[in-house]
Amino acid sequence: xxxxxxxxxxxxxxxxxxxxxxxxxxxxxxxxxxxxxxxxxxxxxxxxxxxxxxxxxxxxxxxxxxxxxxxxxxxxxxxxxxxxxxxxxxxxxxxxxxxxxxxxxxxxxxxxxxxxxxxxxxxxxxxxxxxxxxxxxxxxxxxxxxxxxxxxxxxxxxxxxxxxxxxxxxxxxxxxxxxxxxxxxxxxxxxxxxxxxxxxxxxxxxxxxxxxxxxxxxxxxxxxxxxxxxxxxxxxxxxxxxxxxxxxxxxxxxxxxxxxxxxxxxxxxxxxxxxxxxxxxxxxxxxxxxxxxxxxxxxxxxxxxxxxxxxxxxxxxxxxxxxxxxxxxxxxxxxxxxxxxxxxxxxxxxxxxxxxxxxxxxxxxxxxxxxxxxxxxxxxxxxxxxxxxxxxxxxxxxxxxxxxxxxxxxxxxxxxxxxxxxxxxxxxxxxxxxxxxxxxxxxxxxxxxxxxxxxxxxxxxx
Amino acid sequence: xxxxxxxxxxxxxxxxxxxxxxxxxxxxxxxxxxxxxxxxxxxxxxxxxxxxxxxxxxxxxxxxxxxxxxxxxxxxxxxxxxxxxxxxxxxxxxxxxxxxxxxxxxxxxxxxxxxxxxxxxxxxxxxxxxxxxxxxxxxxxxxxxxxxxxxxxxxxxxxxxxxxxxxxxxxxxxxxxxxxxxxxxxxxxxxxxxxxxxxxxxxxxxxxxxxxxxxxxxxxxxxxxxxxxxxxxxxxxxxxxxxxxxxxxxxxxxxxxxxxxxxxxxxxxxxxxxxxxxxxxxxxxxxxxxxxxxxxxxxxxxxxxxxxxxxxxxxxxxxxxxxxxxxxxxxxxxxxxxxxxxxxxxxxxxxxxxxxxxxxxxxxxxxxxxxxxxxxxxxxxxxxxxxxxxxxxxxxxxxxxxxxxxxxxxxxxxxxxxxxxxxxxxxxxxxxxxxxxxxxxxxxxxxxxxxxxxxxxxxxxx
Numbered sequence: 029x030x031x032x033x034x035x036x037x038x039x040x041x042x043x044x045x046x047x048x049x050x051x052x053x054x055x056x057x058x059x060x061x062x063x064x065x066x067x068x069x070x071x072x073x074x075x076x077x078x079x080x081x082x083x084x085x086x087x088x089x090x091x092x093x094x095x096x097x098x099x100x101x102x103x104x105x106x107x108x109x110x111x112x113x114x115x116x117x118x119x120x121x122x123x124x125x126x127x128x129x130x131x132x133x134x135x136x137x138x139x140x141x142x143x144x145x146x147x148x149x150x151x152x153x154x155x156x157x158x159x160x161x162x163x164x165x166x167x168x169x170x171x172x173x174x175x176x177x178x179x180x181x182x183x184x185x186x187x188x189x190x191x192x193x194x195x196x197x198x199x200x201x202x203x204x205x206x207x208x209x210x211x212x213x214x215x216x217x218x219x220x221x222x223x224x225x226x227x228x229x230x231x232x233x234x235x236x237x238x239x240x241x242x243x244x245x246x247x248x249x250x251x252x253x254x255x256x257x258x259x260x261x262x263x264x265x266x267x268x269x270x271x272x273x274x275x276x277x278x279x280x281x282x283x284x285x286x287x288x289x290x291x292x293x294x295x296x297x298x299x300x301x302x303x304x305x306x307x308x309x310x311x312x313x314x315x316x317x318x319x320x321x322x323x324x325x326x327x328x329x330x331x332x333x334x335x336x337x338x339x340x341x342x343x344x345x346x347x348x349x350x351x352x353x354x355x356x357x358x359x360x361x362x363x364x365x366x367x368x369x370x371x372x373x374x375x376x377x378x379x380x381x382x383x384x385x386x387x388x389x390x391x392x393x394x395x396x397x398x399x400x401x402x403x404x405x406x407x408x409x410x411x412x413x414x415x416x417x418x419x420x421x422x423x424x425x426x427x428x429x430x431x432x433x434x435x436x437x438x439x440x441x442x443x444x445x446x447x448x449x450x451x452x453x454x455x456x457x458x459x460x461x462x463x464x465x466x467x468x469x470x471x472x473x474x475x476x477x478x479x480x481x482x483x484x485x486x487x488x489x490x
Numbered sequence: 491x492x493x494x495x496x497x498x499x500x501x502x503x504x505x506x507x508x509x510x511x512x513x514x515x516x517x518x519x520x521x522x523x524x525x526x527x528x529x530x531x532x533x534x535x536x537x538x539x540x541x542x543x544x545x546x547x548x549x550x551x552x553x554x555x556x557x558x559x560x561x562x563x564x565x566x567x568x569x570x571x572x573x574x575x576x577x578x579x580x581x582x583x584x585x586x587x588x589x590x591x592x593x594x595x596x597x598x599x600x601x602x603x604x605x606x607x608x609x610x611x612x613x614x615x616x617x618x619x620x621x622x623x624x625x626x627x628x629x630x631x632x633x634x635x636x637x638x639x640x641x642x643x644x645x646x647x648x649x650x651x652x653x654x655x656x657x658x659x660x661x662x663x664x665x666x667x668x669x670x671x672x673x674x675x676x677x678x679x680x681x682x683x684x685x686x687x688x689x690x691x692x693x694x695x696x697x698x699x700x701x702x703x704x705x706x707x708x709x710x711x712x713x714x715x716x717x718x719x720x721x722x723x724x725x726x727x728x729x730x731x732x733x734x735x736x737x738x739x740x741x742x743x744x745x746x747x748x749x750x751x752x753x754x755x756x757x758x759x760x761x762x763x764x765x766x767x768x769x770x771x772x773x774x775x776x777x778x779x780x781x782x783x784x785x786x787x788x789x790x791x792x793x794x795x796x797x798x799x800x801x802x803x804x805x806x807x808x809x810x811x812x813x814x815x816x817x818x819x820x821x822x823x824x825x826x827x828x829x830x831x832x833x834x835x836x837x838x839x840x841x842x843x844x845x846x847x848x849x850x851x852x853x854x855x856x857x858x859x860x861x862x863x864x865x866x867x868x869x870x871x872x873x874x875x876x877x878x879x880x881x882x883x884x885x886x887x888x889x890x891x892x893x894x895x896x897x898x899x900x901x902x903x904x905x906x907x908x909x910x911x912x913x914x915x916x917x918x919x920x921x922x923x924x925x926x927x928x929x930x931x932x933x934x935x936x937x938x939x940x941x942x943x944x945x946x947x948x949x950x951x952x
Contacts, residue, residue, distance in 0.1 A: 044814065094657070146623035153830075154616055161608035165798040195556070201663050201802070201826040208670060212698045232822050236674045238700040336627040338829035340663070352506065360694050364663040366831050367800035368615075 029066055029074050042077055043084035050085065054094055054105055065095060065103040090128070097128045131445035132480050136471045143389055144336060148381050149372065156371045163371040168363050172199025172343070173370040179377035180343050187383070188304075190318050192327065192345040198354060201364035202340035203302065203330050204233050209361070210298060210326065210344070211237035213354060214263055220298075221261035223251060225454035227272045230265055230300070243456040246271070250278035253285040263296045264289075268316055269304040270421045273454050273466040277418050283316055290324035296350065301329045305386050308394040309419035323347035331373070333422070334386060341365050341373060393422065393470070399477065400469045407481040409488045422470040425451065428463045428488060437463075441487045448487075491528055491536050504539055505546035512547065516556055516567055527557060527565040552590070559590045593907035594942050598933045605851055606797060610843050611834065618833045625833040630825050634661025634805070635832040641839035642805050649845070650766075652780050654789065654807040660816060663826035664802035665764065665792050666695050671823070672760060672788065672806070673699035675816060676725055682760075683723035685713060687916035689734045692727055692762070705918040708733070712740035715747040725758045726751075730778055731766040732883040735916050735928040739880050745778055752786035758812065763791045767848050770856040771881035785809035793835070795884070796848060803827050803835060855884065855932070862931045865939040870947045884932040887913065890925045890950060899925075903949045910949075 032049045034042060053059040065071070068086060072079040086103055089095045096104050130136075156163045171177065177194035184190040200206040207230060214220065216238045222230055224243030231241045244255045251266060264286065268278035278286075290297050299316045317327035330342030346354055363370075376382050404415060404426065417424035430437070434450045441448045451464040472480065494511045496504060515521040527533070530548060534541040548565055551557045558566050592598075618625045633639065639656035646652040662668040669692060676682065678700045684692055686705030693703045706717045713728060726748065730740035740748075752759050761778045779789035792804030808816055825832075838844050866877060866888065879886035892899070896912045903910045913926040934942065 047814075142623070144623060144627055146619075146626060149626065150616075150619040153619060154612075157608075157612040157615060161604070161606060164608060164611065165606055165800060168800050201667070202824060204823055205663070205667070205826055216700055229822060236820070238678055336829075337824070338627060338630050340824065340826045340828055352509075358698070360691060361666055362664060362799070362802065364667055364802050364826060366802055366828060367798075368831070369828050 030071060032075065034075065034077070043081045046075075046077075046082065046085040047089050050089060051094055059105050061105050063105045064101075065105070067102055129445075130447040132476070132483050133447040133471055134465070134467050134469070135447045135449040136468060143385075143392060145381060145385055148379075149376060152372045152375045152379070152381075153368070156368060156375070164368055166367065168365075168367045168370060170359050170361060170363050172197065172363050172365065173367065173374060176370045176374040176377075177343075179374045183377055183382070184345070188312075188315055188318070190315055190327070190345070192317070196346050196348065196351045198344045198346060199363055199365055199370065200342050200344065202332065202342050203300070203328070204229060205340070205364060206328055206330075206342055206344055207233040208237045209354075209358060210328075211239040212358060213350060214239060214296075218263060219259070219261045221251065221256055221259055221264045222456075223266055223271060224456050224458045225273055225451055225460050226456075227267075227302075228454060231456060234265075241456075243458065245458040246274060246276060248276075249282040250276055251286070253282075253289050256286070256289050257293075261295070262293065263298060265298040265300060267300045267302060269301055269313065270307070270418070272302070272421075273423065273425070273449070273451060275416065275418050275421065275424060277313065277420070280313060283313070283319065287316065287320055287322070287324060290320075291322045296324055296326060296347075298326045298328065301327060303333045303421045304329070305334050306390060306393060306422060307420040308390060308397060317345060320347070323349055326350060334382075334389065339369065341369060396472070396474065397469065399474055400467075400472060403477040403481055408485045412488065423466055423468040426465040426467050427461075428465065430463055430488065430490070432463075434462050437487060444483050444486055446483050446487055492533060494537065496537065496539070505543045508537075508539075508544065508547040509551050512551060513556055521567050523567050525567045526563075527567070529564055592909040594938070594945050595909045595933055596927070596929050596931070597909045597911035598930060605847075605854060607843060607847055610841075611838060614834045614837045614841070614843075615830070618830060618837070626830050628829065630827075630829045630832060632821050632823060632825050634659065634825050634827065635829065635836060638832045638836040638839075639805075641836045645839055645844070646807070650774075650777055650780070652777055652789070652807070654779070658808050658810065658813045660806045660808060661825055661827055661832065662804050662806065664794065664804050665762070665790070666691060667802070667826060668790055668804055668806055669695040670699045671816075671820060672790075673701040674820060675812060676701060676758075680725060681721070681723045683713065683718055683721055683726045684918075685728055685733060686918050686920045687735055687913055687922050688918075689729075689764075690916060693918060696727075703918075705920065707920040708736060708738060710738075711744040712738055713748070715744075715751050718748070718751050719755075723757070724755065725760060727760040727762060729762045729764060731763055731775065732769070732880065734764070734883075735885065735887070735911070735913060737878065737880050737883060737886060739775065739882070742775060742781075745775070745781065749778065749782055749784070749786060752782075753784045758786055758788060758809075760788045760790065763789060765795045765883045766791070767796050768852060768855060768884060769882040770852060770859060779807060782809070785811055788812060796844075796851065801831065803831060858934070858936065859931065861936055861939065862929075862934060865943055869943040871950045874950065885928055885930040888927040888929050889923075890927065892925055892950065892952070894925075896924050899949060906945050906948055908945050908949055 030050065032046065034045065050059065066074065068079050068082045072082045086095065090097055094106055096106050098104060174194060176199060177197040180197055181192050181194045184192045200209060211218065211234050217240055219240045219242055220234055221242045221244050222234070224245055226243070231243070234241050242259050242261045244251045244259065250268060250271065251264065256264060266278070268283060270277060286297060289295060297316060301315060304312065315327060317325045325347060327345040328342065331339060332342070401415060404410065404413060412429040414427040415424060416427065434452050438448055438450070449466040449468065451460040451466055452462060454460065454466070492512065494508065496507065512521065527548070528536065530541050530544045534544045548557065552559055556568055558568050560566060636656060638661060639659040642659055643654050643656045646654045662671060673680065673696050679702055681702045681704055682696055683704045683706050684696070686707055688705070693705070696703050704721050704723045706713045706721065712730060712733065713726065718726060728740070730745060732739060748759060751757060759778060763777060766774065777789060779787045787809060789807040790804065793801060794804070863877060866872065866875060874891040876889040877886060878889065896914050900910055900912070911928040911930065913922040913928055914924060916922065916928070
């Protein structure tokens with residue numbers, strides 16, 4: 029058993045000290061690759077510390093790729109050496125680079141990228157490359173490649189009826205990068221209201237970027253204008269077309285009320301339209317940006333949900349006043365998206381590939397979604413669940429009739445190799461109801477469904 | 491002549507109001523494409539405002555792509571319509587997207603990308619794409635693709651004798667993005683000492699990201715440890731191998747003194763090694779990171795200088811303590827570099843293409859540099875200049891014996907279609923000497939040199 033004198037750690041937190049000592053043992057070879065580590069509980073007892081502390085140390089080592097977690101088997105020293113690797117560049121990716129493998133992952137934001145027309149993308153890439161180094165090497169305007177902004181403008185006009193001239197579009201390296209830019213645009217200490225429950229990265233990025241996040245609770249229509257007026261917020265970040273994680277759709281009168289708030293207070297609304305292309309039934313509501321007559325809305329979206337999260341491209345449409353401010357204050361930032369991707373994406377849009385891909389995805393996800401919902405509705409636990417969904421997006425809510433607290437459900441799921449997300453995971457200030465799961469189904473396959481229901485039945489069992 | 495009632499502008503600054511009115515006139519077609527705008531001086535007189543105000547309005551409209559500046563001919567309404575463009579996706583990039591064309595640009599950070607082995611890069615890209623969608627679509631660890639970090643680690647070991655295990659490398663979307671991450675890692679309000687004169691983006695990004703920049707003057711060895719100790723800074727951002735813009739190389743004893751400061755105060759040194767691959771004579775000094783025994787140095791570099799600025803890929807090597815902090819606090823950020831570029835760059839490194847490319851670039855730039863220096867030394871103004879250079883990098887200093895102030899030299903250069911940079915442009919708090927030009931020669935061709943000397947002679951003429 030690993031034995032360390034914890035009194036030697038000085039002011040270092042125990043978990044950090046423990047992680048460091050284990051890391052050293054791995055680096056020196058004292059703990060050889062493949063060696064099984066003691067269970068969290070056993071090591072905690074042995075060292076006289078809490079299980080949570082050992083868990084934190086193991087989690088850190090796992091994140092570093094130093095150890096591997098294997099569901100139901102425990103923790104092992106990773107295969108790859110950790111020292112500087114000077115030779116053997118042809119080696120396959122070290123196994124320690126991967127995250128934990130789950131038999132069933134209902135939390136992953138993975139979209140099923142097998143639906144992506146790789147061949148078309150590859151062909152366009154080859155086409156751009158065959159035209160010489162220009163596309164690869166010539167400088168890109170800081171706002172993003174002009175032809176790409178024109179295509180995005182045309183797409184927004186055709187697909188969503190939005191008026192978004194290329195001059196007011198800024199291309200950015202994914203949603204997180206754009207949150208940083210918006211925080212910098214709003215200035216240090218800006219008070220930004222965010223949805224609670226909500227997508228945690230929004231709060232994390234804004235807070236890290238110097239903004240002050242004010243979580244506001246949601247009623248049946250989203251953020252309430254009264255709560256907003258009572259708060260010190262001057263900006264509001266929302267996803268009115270399909271809120272994450274609740275799935276709420278903000279109705280038109282509420283949208284108008286929020287716009288009135290912005291006009292009257294000189295505030296801004298950031299409309300984060302992250303998955304609005306994936307609506308499966310009903311007519312989409314017009315975006316806030318299209319009914320904003322006063323230039324108070326920033327519209328933002330990415331290609332992560334619809335193409336791939338590993339292609340970091342998104343864009344913002346800024347209202348005239350903020351666009352002027354961006355040009356004055358932030359135009360020194362180079363566009364962080366490589367030129368090649370911008371050229372290829374522009375052609376992917378102009379050639380109609382993107383719209384065709386969206387149509388296919390909607391069709392396939394609609395059908396997958398329906399199969400997933402059927403599987404739940406005919407599962408052994410069907411009588412104890414209620415499904416809340418609005419015919420949109422890649423997730424829905426599932427309310428479970430149970431006495432078990434969420435933490436207990438999660439422990440059970442963990443032991444079965446099942447990754448779950450709870451509504452309560454996404455709440456900051458306002459406690460969310462227990463026993464409500466957020467089911468992200470985009471990474472599932474139909475073949476997996478019987479086994480998935482079997483695993484969930486074990487987790488949910490009384 | 492454009493006539494506007496400036497009293498209608500309310501509290502809007504004049505330049506902004508003027509820009510808005512001209513923009514409207516362009517949008518409505520009142521000012522048709524190709525139309526010449528009045529000269530700055532003429533419009534200023536006509537409206538009874540200062541030339542500087544008109545200049546600010548024109549600069550903004552130019553940045554927006556609304557108007558074009560043509561050297562010695564004036565300003566023109568840009569060709570492209572500004573409204574949302576819904577059709578004609580095959581149109582070539584609108585001319586209004588481009589920046590001003592200079593006959594001679596000695597300020598540009600453009601590297602000569604014609605030297606880049608586009609064919610090899612394209613081949614590797616095709617190879618990665620031919621292996622299916624995996625490289626395009628599968629998720630990338632937040633620190634960056636493991637094989638890429640391994641290759642960077644091997645490159646740093648082989649090329650610079652550095653020990654930088656892949657576990658402590660973070661891949662980022664270019665230098666600016668990494669400055670943001672470092673500011674967030676150091677925490678809000680962190681006091682960061684920066685070189686003065688220095689690369690302006692460092693100050694801009696840090697300040698916008700909530701850090702407090704403390705510009706410190708440079709003596710013959712760089713930042714002085716005494717000035718550092720007298721300042722409230724807890725971090726220091728420097729380029730000891732070849733400072734921009736002075737070209738200073740920090741000698742070893744000074745490096746050791748700076749490391750002592752970091753050790754004694756618990757501070758960090760950010761070693762921004764932006765162009766150290768381009769040393770043309772003498773032996774490179776070891777990096778600060780390699781002589782740092784106490785884990786106080788963050789090493790950072792990009793591929794912008796050596797491959798292309800439009801491929802936004804850089805990396806940081808964090809010391810253990812900061813790496814732990816990054817994993818705890820910032821690992822929620824996705825890697826902002828697309829997966830495809832990471833795969834291709836990893837192969838570009840492992841196949842030896844990068845080292846061969848560096849060797850070729852060094853050879854070609856060495857020869858170009860020598861021709862540029864000869865051209866200056868045999869120019870009509872050779873007797874009035876002193877060249878300051880250290881056999882490294884893509885720029886050098888040129889001291890001109892003149893009575894003209896820098897502003898007058900710039901105006902003259904402007905009129906000749908010549909873009910100049912002065913040492914005084916890069917100073918924040920500590921005034922830099924006048925009459926010292928920063929010559930960036932990487933974008934020049936040999937053929938251009940006679941004409942360049944002719945143009946400069948006109949600018950420098952007494």
